[in-house]
Amino acid sequence: MSAPTQAAVIQPKMPYLGARLRAIYEWIESAQAIQSYQEIWDCCCDHGYLGIKILAQELCEQVYFVDQARHLIDDLQQRLKVYPADRYQAFTADAGQLQLAPDKRPLIIIAGIGGELSIDIIHQILHNHQGHSLDFLFCPTTTQFDLREYLAEKPFELQHETMVTEKGRDYEIICARWNSPQPHPQPVSKTGEHWDLNDAVHHRYLSKLIRHYQRRTLGENAREARRVLTIYQTLWQQLDTAS
Numbered sequence: 001m002s003a004p005t006q007a008a009v010i011q012p013k014m015p016y017l018g019a020r021l022r023a024i025y026e027w028i029e030s031a032q033a034i035q036s037y038q039e040i041w042d043c044c045c046d047h048g049y050l051g052i053k054i055l056a057q058e059l060c061e062q063v064y065f066v067d068q069a070r071h072l073i074d075d076l077q078q079r080l081k082v083y084p085a086d087r088y089q090a091f092t093a094d095a096g097q098l099q100l101a102p103d104k105r106p107l108i109i110i111a112g113i114g115g116e117l118s119i120d121i122i123h124q125i126l127h128n129h130q131g132h133s134l135d136f137l138f139c140p141t142t143t144q145f146d147l148r149e150y151l152a153e154k155p156f157e158l159q160h161e162t163m164v165t166e167k168g169r170d171y172e173i174i175c176a177r178w179n180s181p182q183p184h185p186q187p188v189s190k191t192g193e194h195w196d197l198n199d200a201v202h203h204r205y206l207s208k209l210i211r212h213y214q215r216r217t218l219g220e221n222a223r224e225a226r227r228v229l230t231i232y233q234t235l236w237q238q239l240d241t242a243s
């Protein structure tokens with residue numbers, strides 16, 4: 001009699017994460033040891049690569065996938081079937097409308113969209129969850145200053161900030177807490193405070209931002225562009241003096 005064959009366990013193919021999503025994932029993985037997030041919300045999830053990695057690695061009790069594009073969520077629902085159904089949910093919805101449980105500790109990821117759109121989404125989430133303590137992770141693709149200024153002018157506590165380069169493009173990652181119980185929480189800075197002009201990537205990124213706002217002073221909203229430009233130029237001078 002031949003030996004019983006072991007049933008083949010088919011492991012789902014893990015999506016490849018580019019440098020940007022990998023940096024976000026690695027921060028979540030290390031933060032999870034301290035923060036113990038129960039729910040992680042992959043908002044604007046697109047194909048859900050980041051959330052799938054979080055789900056597959058069992059980083060938290062529940063992963064929520066949210067995107068406004070129905071075809072993306074329909075496709076994602078099919079690919080998620082290999083995971084236990086009680087560990088995730090996927091919704092077609094505006095990320096601003098997510099419903100958070102008051103007794104769960106959430107991390108809300110808003111990455112891969114512009115800073116201004118991120119503000120619209122946060123604004124709605126805060127409006128619908130007054131009194132909750134909420135941790136956010138942002139990685140805006142454009143208008144980072146607008147997002148930072150919004151966070152800086154509200155009682156957000158900075159948790160972490162860094163940057164990552166993918167395919168020659170630099171991105172800021174900002175983690176911030178709404179309603180921190182700390183008596184003197186560290187605010188989010190309008191420009192970021194992690195810069196070092198001796199670091200070639202930081203040097204390139206800040207020079208690019210300054211050139212961007214210099215160009216914008218020639219177009220519409222020149223006054224606003226000059227205001228932001230002055231803030232970045234002041235930062236540059238301070239860093240230059242210190243280095």
Ligand SMILES: C[S@@+](CC[C@H](N)C(=O)[O-])C[C@H]1O[C@@H](n2cnc3c(N)ncnc32)[C@H](O)[C@@H]1O
Nearest residue numbers: 044045046066067068069093094095096111112
């Ligand atoms: C470029 S993808 C970002 C994917 C992933 N988060 C990342 O960082 O690579 C942007 C996604 O945001 C979704 N999106 C844009 N605005 C949204 C909103 N208000 N609510 C939900 N999804 C939104 C789009 O449908 C799209 O799938």
